[in-house]
Amino acid sequence: MSIERMSAEELLGVDKFNVDEGEAHIVVKCECCLECSDKPCLYICPAQCYKLLDGKLAFDYVGCLECGTCRLACRQLGNSGVATWTYPRGTFGVSYRCG
Amino acid sequence: MDEEESDRFDAIIIGAGPAGAACAYALARAGKQVLMIERADTPGAKNVTGGRFYTYALEMLDNGLTAKAEEALERKVTHEQMMMLDGERSLCIDYGDPSFAEEGKVPESYTVLRATFDEWLSGQAEEKGAMLVCGIRVDELIERDGGIVGVRAGGDEMFADIVVAADGANSLMGQKAGLIDDVRVEHMLVGAKETIALPARTIEDRFALAAGEGASRLALGGARGVNGGVFIYTNRESISFGCVLLPSVLAQKHLSVHDLLQDVKMHPAIRPLLEGGTTIEYSAHLCPEAGLKAVPEKLFRTGFLMAGDAAGFAVNQGYTVRGIDLAILSGLAAANAIISTSVPEDVGAVYTEQLDALGVHRAMQMASRFPEIEDDPRIFAIYPKLANDIFSTVYHLDPDSRRPLYPKLKACIKGDTGFGAILKDVRKIRRVLRQGDGS
Ligand SMILES: Cc1cc2nc3c(=O)[nH]c(=O)nc-3n(C[C@H](O)[C@H](O)[C@H](O)COP(=O)(O)OP(=O)(O)OC[C@H]3O[C@@H](n4cnc5c(N)ncnc54)[C@H](O)[C@@H]3O)c2cc1C
Ligand code: SF4
Ligand code: SF4
Numbered sequence: 001m002s003i004e005r006m007s008a009e010e011l012l013g014v015d016k017f018n019v020d021e022g023e024a025h026i027v028v029k030c031e032c033c034l035e036c037s038d039k040p041c042l043y044i045c046p047a048q049c050y051k052l053l054d055g056k057l058a059f060d061y062v063g064c065l066e067c068g069t070c071r072l073a074c075r076q077l078g079n080s081g082v083a084t085w086t087y088p089r090g091t092f093g094v095s096y097r098c099g
Numbered sequence: 100m101d102e103e104e105s106d107r108f109d110a111i112i113i114g115a116g117p118a119g120a121a122c123a124y125a126l127a128r129a130g131k132q133v134l135m136i137e138r139a140d141t142p143g144a145k146n147v148t149g150g151r152f153y154t155y156a157l158e159m160l161d162n163g164l165t166a167k168a169e170e171a172l173e174r175k176v177t178h179e180q181m182m183m184l185d186g187e188r189s190l191c192i193d194y195g196d197p198s199f200a201e202e203g204k205v206p207e208s209y210t211v212l213r214a215t216f217d218e219w220l221s222g223q224a225e226e227k228g229a230m231l232v233c234g235i236r237v238d239e240l241i242e243r244d245g246g247i248v249g250v251r252a253g254g255d256e257m258f259a260d261i262v263v264a265a266d267g268a269n270s271l272m273g274q275k276a277g278l279i280d281d282v283r284v285e286h287m288l289v290g291a292k293e294t295i296a297l298p299a300r301t302i303e304d305r306f307a308l309a310a311g312e313g314a315s316r317l318a319l320g321g322a323r324g325v326n327g328g329v330f331i332y333t334n335r336e337s338i339s340f341g342c343v344l345l346p347s348v349l350a351q352k353h354l355s356v357h358d359l360l361q362d363v364k365m366h367p368a369i370r371p372l373l374e375g376g377t378t379i380e381y382s383a384h385l386c387p388e389a390g391l392k393a394v395p396e397k398l399f400r401t402g403f404l405m406a407g408d409a410a411g412f413a414v415n416q417g418y419t420v421r422g423i424d425l426a427i428l429s430g431l432a433a434a435n436a437i438i439s440t441s442v443p444e445d446v447g448a449v450y451t452e453q454l455d456a457l458g459v460h461r462a463m464q465m466a467s468r469f470p471e472i473e474d475d476p477r478i479f480a481i482y483p484k485l486a487n488d489i490f491s492t493v494y495h496l497d498p499d500s501r502r503p504l505y506p507k508l509k510a511c512i513k514g515d516t517g518f519g520a521i522l523k524d525v526r527k528i529r530r531v532l533r534q535g536d537g538s
Contacts, residue, residue, distance in 0.1 A: 003295075003373045005361040011293065011381035040350030046291035046383035048357055065383040066145060068269030072284040072385075073346050086271070087138055087145075090253070091234040095144045098294040098337065098380045099213030 008048035012063045019062055020092035026061045026070070027084040033057035036079035044073045057081070065094055108134045108230075110437060111250055111259040113237045113272050115142035116213075117423050118407025119265030120221040121160050121430030127227035128161075129438045134259070135221060135229055136252060138236040143217025146267070147292060147384035149420050150332030150339040151176060151315050152211040156424035159457065160431050164223070165205045171219030172209035173334040174313025175200035178306060181418060182318035182329075182368070183483035189368035190486050191316075193307075200312060210313045210332045210339070211423070212294070237266075240275050246401035246443065247276060261446060263404050263433050265426075268385040270409035278405060279395045285347050286389035288327055288415065291360050292341025294334075295376035302333050305372055317418060320483025321363040325349055328417070328479070329363050331372065338373060340364065343386055343415065356383075386422065388415040390467030399447030406433045412459060414466030417478070421462070428457045477515070477524060485516045 028050075033039065039057065041050035047063045050070070066087055074082040087093070110126055112119045115137035126133045139145040152172065157164040177199050183190045200206040225231050239251040240262060249258035264272035268287065273279040299310070306314040318329040327344035342360050349356055363369055386408075387393040393411035398404060406412070406429040413422030432453035436446050454460050488511040493504070512518060 001375065001377045003364060003370050003376065005365060006293075006378065008357050011357075011378065014378055015381055038350055040346065043349045043353060043355045044289055044346040046289065046356050046360075046381075048355070065381075067289060067383040068385050069284075069287070069289040069346055069383075071269065072282060072287065073350060075281065076284045077347060077350050087236055090138050090236045091140055093145070094382075095140055096147065096214050096380060096382055097144075098334075098339075099143055099146050099148065099217075099382060 008046075008063070012047060016095045016097065017063070018092050018095065020088050023089060024061050025084075025086050025088040025093070026059070026064060026082060028057070028059040028081050029083045030057050030059070030081065032079045032081035036081060038077065040073040040077040041070050041082075044069045106257065108132045108257070108259040110134070110261050110263060111136065111257055112263045112265055113250065114265040114267060114407075114409075115221040115231060115233070116146055116217055116265060116267060116407060116426060117220060118409070118426035118430040119263065120217065120224050121427040122263055122265060122406060122434045123221070123224035123229040124160060124227055125431050125434030126437060127224055127229035129434070130228075131438070133224075133229040134257065135224065135231045136235050136237050136250065137221070137231065137233045140234050141214070141218050142221040142231070142233065143214040146213040146217055147290060147382040148211065148213050148423060149290070149292070149330045149341060149343070150210045150212070150334070151208050151419070152216070153208045153421065153424040154205050155207075156427040158205060160427055167223070168216075168219060171216045172211055174210045174308075174311060175206040176208045176210060176315050177312040178308065178314035179418075180314055180316035182316060183486045184318055184321040184363075184366060184368065185484040185487040187367050188487040188491070189366070190483075190490055191368070208315075210315065210334050212334055212339070237272065240272065240403070247403040260443065261402055261404065261437055263406060264409050265406050265430060266409050268387055268408040268413070270405065273395065273405050273409050276400060276403050278397050278400065278403075282387075282393070285345070286387060286393040286411070287346065288343040288386045288388045289346050289349070289356055289383065290341055290343045290386050291356050291383045292339055292381070293360070293364070293378045294337050294339055294380040294382070295373050296337045296379045297373075297376040299336050301375065302336070302338065306333055308333065315419070318363075318369075319417075319479045321366060321369075322359050322479070323352070323354060323362070324480045325352060325354055325359065326479060329369075330420070331369070337379065338376065340369075340373060343388075343420070386415070386420070387411045387413045390414060390469060391463050392467065394463060399450055401443050404433045404436070404446065404450055406430050412463060414462060414469065416466060416469055425459055425462060428459050429454060432457050432459060481515050485511060
């Protein structure tokens with residue numbers, strides 16, 4: 001295959017996930033985000049789970065690679081919109097075959 | 100209490116990465132009852148690395164273990180490569196040394212994929228008698244009389260004389276134990292990586308490798324001035340291509356880690372190495388990089404120890420990244436401490452001694468000031484440009500042969516890269532390296 005730029009969605013499409021429909025392992029309180037001027041989560045998340053939709057922050061835990069960067073960046077550089085951050089319950093989330 | 104005693108372990112280890120598995124291996128070998136709890140379906144399935152493993156750590160864990168690991172490792176590294184990128188230009192230095200993989204000796208390092216390697220290492224611990232449960236996330240620590248006595252996972256409670264947190268860079272367990280407040284974001288790099296499948300022959304041709312041998316390549320200067328670097332490791336039938344970047348600078352410059360990785364992938368000196376390949380995985384992980392600064396002040400309290408990335412034991416030396424070896428050594432140090440004393444209050448002190456004895460502290464000390472060099476924008480922006488300028492001057496054929504080369508070269512070295520500025524940097528690097536020597 002020819003090497004091309006790939007969007008985060010395309011890249012995540014090759015990964016193996018078992019999405020926990022019953023429990024979100026990360027919860028973002030989007031009210032806090034209104035006051036967050038830099039919005040570091042938009043840049044530091046390798047999976048681009050954080051997006052701006054009509055100027056407002058939108059978060060979806062599907063596709064999260066569980067790196068933990070947003071947990072640290074939001075609290076220390078943002079406005080603590082990430083209200084809950086845990087790893088997904090056992091067996092859920094991403095499963096790397098290479099790593 | 101009775102019920103609790105009946106399923107009491109000598110040690111519970113949270114996380115079956117290299118730190119946890121090495122600790123379990125050494126404890127089980129000494130006849131201890133050990134339980135490893137791993138949140139992934141199989142060990143390694145949540146873990147990411149760049150891709151090179153230094154074998155000396157396995158040999159310290161158990162003499163001859165590397166030979167058994169061959170199947171779980173990728174290629175023996177015989178080529179060390181360093182790249183400097185500036186815009187579309189590139190400079191690459193290749194150091195080839197077949198003695199790194201001489202017949203009859205343990206190869207110095209291998210490229211590695213973690214899903215295979217971690218499963219293998221925890222399998223070795225199981226063979227020694229350790230118990231492994233997968234697909235279970237530890238939620239809480241159980242505390243009693245000022246000490247940690249067990250863990251809560253799902254609805255279950257499990258008890259042990261000691262709990263070892265080997266839960267990786269984003270250690271929630273260290274926080275729950277009250278040993279770390281919060282890992283500082285400036286002490287961490289965010290890593291993102293594509294694993295790109297290619298036939299073995301293609302990889303060997305492109306990197307000029309003998310069959311079974313591998314290359315480790317780090318590149319500076321590709322990330323639009325963001326602190327960090329790019330790595331390329333050749334596996335048996337794939338290439339690990341990724342970057343490690345400083346989150347605070349990404350945020351400040353409004354550059355996304357995903358975009359930057361895609362930019363570098365399309366660089367004219369990188370893309371041809373990957374061409375024809377298929378991306379089979381995209382992965383991400385945090386990587387501690389601040390040397391001793393990222394190591395919590397206290398790594399233990401009664402009934403609780405931290406090892407591996409959880410304790411901040413990883414170093415980014417610019418030309419190489421090390422963490423898997425230090426994870427194994429600190430896991431071993433923890434096991435030695437647990438084995439050698441029966442007084443719970445003493446384990447922590449013996450652990451510190453063991454970290455010294457096995458060289459973990461020393462490696463961390465040596466690395467402590469590396470970020471001073473690496474995080475200096477001159478290293479990943481100005482020097483890659485200077486190196487490319489010099490080579491451009493030397494190799495650019497000037498039809499007017501009357502103009503001598505020296506003044507042109509001298510013209511490269513001015514301003515930011517004037518002799519004075521370079522000398523200052525050389526002195527700084529020398530200071531950092533000297534301090535690392537302890538001299
Ligand atoms: C991009 C990148 C490149 C790197 N390159 C290199 C390199 O080339 N060479 C090198 O030597 N090092 C490298 N490193 C560093 C190296 O990968 C780490 O230092 C090493 O993985 C640390 O091992 P560990 O056992 O401490 O932690 P991990 O490997 O992270 O293992 C922690 C384990 O704990 C489990 N866990 C976590 N929380 C829980 C819980 N609550 N319950 C149950 N289980 C849990 C996880 O699933 C995981 O299996 C790199 C790191 C990154 C991110
Ligand atoms: S960094 Fe935190 S507070 Fe800021 S926008 Fe992102 S989630 Fe919201
Ligand atoms: S944990 Fe990592 S991948 Fe998941 S949302 Fe946060 S930054 Fe993105």
